Amino acid sequence: MGGGVFKERFVEHSLSSFLAFLKDALLSEEVSLRRGFAQSLDPRIKILSFSFLIVAVLFSKSIPVLFCLYSLSIALACVSGIGLFFFLKRTWVFIPLFSLFIALPVLSGNFSPGEKLFALNLGHAAITVTREGVYVFVLFILRIAAMVSFAVLLNITTRHFSLLKALRVFKVPQAFVMVMGICYRYIYLFIGIIENALLSVKSRVGMVRNYKTGQRVAGWNIASLWIRSCRLSEEVYAAMLSRGYCGEPVLEESFRVKLKDWIWLLFTGGVLACGIKFSL
Amino acid sequence: MRDKVFSLKEVYFSYLGRFPALCGIDAEILSGQKVAVVGANGSGKSTFLSLLDGLIFADKGEVRFLGRELNGRAFSDDNFLRDFRRKVGFVFQNPEVQLFCPTIKEDILFGPLQLGLDKAKTESCLERVSEMLGIGGLFERSPHQLSIGEKRKAALASVLVMDPEVLILDEPTAGLDPSTSRNIIDLLLDESSAGKTVVISTHDLHVVEEVAEEVYVLGQDRRVASCGKMRDILSDAALLAANNLTHIHSHRHGALSHTHSHLHCEQKGCRDGGLNKKG
Ligand SMILES: Nc1ncnc2c1ncn2[C@@H]1O[C@H](COP(=O)(O)OP(=O)(O)OP(=O)(O)O)[C@@H](O)[C@H]1O
Numbered sequence: 201m202g203g204g205v206f207k208e209r210f211v212e213h214s215l216s217s218f219l220a221f222l223k224d225a226l227l228s229e230e231v232s233l234r235r236g237f238a239q240s241l242d243p244r245i246k247i248l249s250f251s252f253l254i255v256a257v258l259f260s261k262s263i264p265v266l267f268c269l270y271s272l273s274i275a276l277a278c279v280s281g282i283g284l285f286f287f288l289k290r291t292w293v294f295i296p297l298f299s300l301f302i303a304l305p306v307l308s309g310n311f312s313p314g315e316k317l318f319a320l321n322l323g324h325a326a327i328t329v330t331r332e333g334v335y336v337f338v339l340f341i342l343r344i345a346a347m348v349s350f351a352v353l354l355n356i357t358t359r360h361f362s363l364l365k366a367l368r369v370f371k372v373p374q375a376f377v378m379v380m381g382i383c384y385r386y387i388y389l390f391i392g393i394i395e396n397a398l399l400s401v402k403s404r405v406g407m408v409r410n411y412k413t414g415q416r417v418a419g420w421n422i423a424s425l426w427i428r429s430c431r432l433s434e435e436v437y438a439a440m441l442s443r444g445y446c447g448e449p450v451l452e453e454s455f456r457v458k459l460k461d462w463i464w465l466l467f468t469g470g471v472l473a474c475g476i477k478f479s480l
Numbered sequence: 481m482r483d484k485v486f487s488l489k490e491v492y493f494s495y496l497g498r499f500p501a502l503c504g505i506d507a508e509i510l511s512g513q514k515v516a517v518v519g520a521n522g523s524g525k526s527t528f529l530s531l532l533d534g535l536i537f538a539d540k541g542e543v544r545f546l547g548r549e550l551n552g553r554a555f556s557d558d559n560f561l562r563d564f565r566r567k568v569g570f571v572f573q574n575p576e577v578q579l580f581c582p583t584i585k586e587d588i589l590f591g592p593l594q595l596g597l598d599k600a601k602t603e604s605c606l607e608r609v610s611e612m613l614g615i616g617g618l619f620e621r622s623p624h625q626l627s628i629g630e631k632r633k634a635a636l637a638s639v640l641v642m643d644p645e646v647l648i649l650d651e652p653t654a655g656l657d658p659s660t661s662r663n664i665i666d667l668l669l670d671e672s673s674a675g676k677t678v679v680i681s682t683h684d685l686h687v688v689e690e691v692a693e694e695v696y697v698l699g700q701d702r703r704v705a706s707c708g709k710m711r712d713i714l715s716d717a718a719l720l721a722a723n724n725l726t727h728i729h730s731h732r733h734g735a736l737s738h739t740h741s742h743l744h745c746e747q748k749g750c751r752d753g754g755l756n757k758k759g
């Protein structure tokens with residue numbers, strides 16, 4: 201058995217486990233049903249306060265401050281019944297996605313001129329790493345990490361329908377909220393379709409044997425997936441209409457702001473104010 | 481005289497204006513009637529039922545619900561919309577699309593919540609339905625963790641719990657185990673004897689025989705090939721065979737094997753449509 205086959209198996213395996221992960225990461229509501237601090241906040245207050253924190257992160261320019269904010273997000277996760285390892289895994293998956301391509305250039309001397317730490321010699325192009333470059337890089341990564349952490353926290357501790365409803369309170373247009381609501385279902389269906397398509401290809405041809413046929417199957421799939429998923433989302437919408445949906449979800453529980461919510465909002469407002477003050 | 485719940489006159493419908501699905505359908509469904517729509521794959525059953533539920537509108541001809549024409553204008557009237565959704569429940573052929581909430585329980589309660597139905601009544605209805613379908617244990621699960629049959633049951637429950645006056649079901653028993661199918665048939669009969677109007681589509685002539693009093697056969701030409709009383713339709717072997725509704729059985733008795741078309745019903749004269757011996 202050649203290395204190529206091994207590689208294909210590996211790709212296939214990692215693709216399906218990635219899909220499973222994605223489904224879980226985006227759609228599981230399990231965390232939002234646990235009892236914990238973040239879950240107990242009123243969704244409207246939660247959206248507002250987490251926006252405060254994210255803006256504070258955007259403004260702060262010092263590593264210690266960012267470090268504190270990042271620690272705050274981890275502490276929040278811990279008091280919300282989320283395991284530390286689970287949370288780190290969940291957030292750090294997205295961090296490279298956001299950061300790497302933007303952050304790498306600033307490492308090099310071209311963008312951050314300063315004291316030379318060491319130089320990588322890559323044939324014609326030498327990359328000089330400077331102390332300032334490293335500083336900016338760490339700052340950048342920390343900032344992304346803190347932002348992603350807060351965003352993930354907000355997402356996994358709030359039920360999707362509550363989130364949608366709370367958005368309406370902030371005068372986000374109804375059409376937009378509706379589309380988001382459908383998107384949520386749609387992602388799930390879409391991942392399901394990809395999974396099934398993968399399985400059906402596997403059951404028919406054993407596995408994607410060579411690059412050429414693999415490419416053809418993939419090309420065909422993407423086109424048909426697109427059509428199929430459009431059709432499904434239409435049907436989902438029809439199913440919602442059929443049961444009396446008129447564009448705005450009606451929730452069972454009504455939102456109630458408690459004293460705890462106000463204190464928390466005040467605290468995050470304070471963090472934001474400090475963040476802005478120190479950055480100016 | 482019973483009210484006409486639905487009346488269709490010369491209804492045409494095509495998808496995207498290019499793929500004709502219904503070409504001139506006439507039908508009349510009376511209040512309290514039990515109606516089955518049968519036909520081969522692609523004959524337009526689902527399209528027909530979607531028209532009844534006001535999810536699509538006729539290109540030509542008219543569909544009326546209790547005398548009022550179903551079209552875009554009618555549904556832009558909020559009162560009518562609410563009233564119609566309250567009175568008519570539709571179970572989709574693909575249960576997948578009908579479950580869009582995080583948990584099954586929320587999905588089932590979605591309709592009553594949207595329509596602002598009475599809480600206590602909904603609760604008791606929920607209890608009855610979930611016991612009947614045996615899905616009490618699934619309430620906290622999320623839709624993507626269920627088998628297809630379980631999804632179908634949940635989708636059914638989500639409509640039954642609204643307690644609509646008109647029940648439209650697109651292949652309600654497809655892919656369900658025999659005892660659940662049985663329960664669903666019983667449930668439909670119960671609803672019907674309580675005065676509900678029941679419209680189902682199916683390929684299963686057993687179900688037709690038990691549930692329906694009126695049968696519409698949709699032909700390959702996407703028109704009503706025949707309609708009438710259940711007994712008359714089920715005893716018309718040629719009609720059923722022409723619409724892919726019977727299948728050929730082949731079995732072996734010792735060295736002798738023979739095939740015959742097999743009708744799934746118990747009436748006289750519809751057994752062993754064409755017997756031919758081989759070997
Ligand atoms: N979204 C669509 N776009 C284009 N054509 C469609 C679409 N949906 C259905 N059709 C076509 O309309 C016709 C009727 O379809 P319909 O789904 O009503 O059949 P059906 O009787 O329910 O079949 P089945 O027994 O397989 O469920 C078919 O020929 C089908 O190809």
Ligand SMILES: [Mg+2]
Pocket residue numbers: 525526527573650
């Ligand atoms: Mg159908």
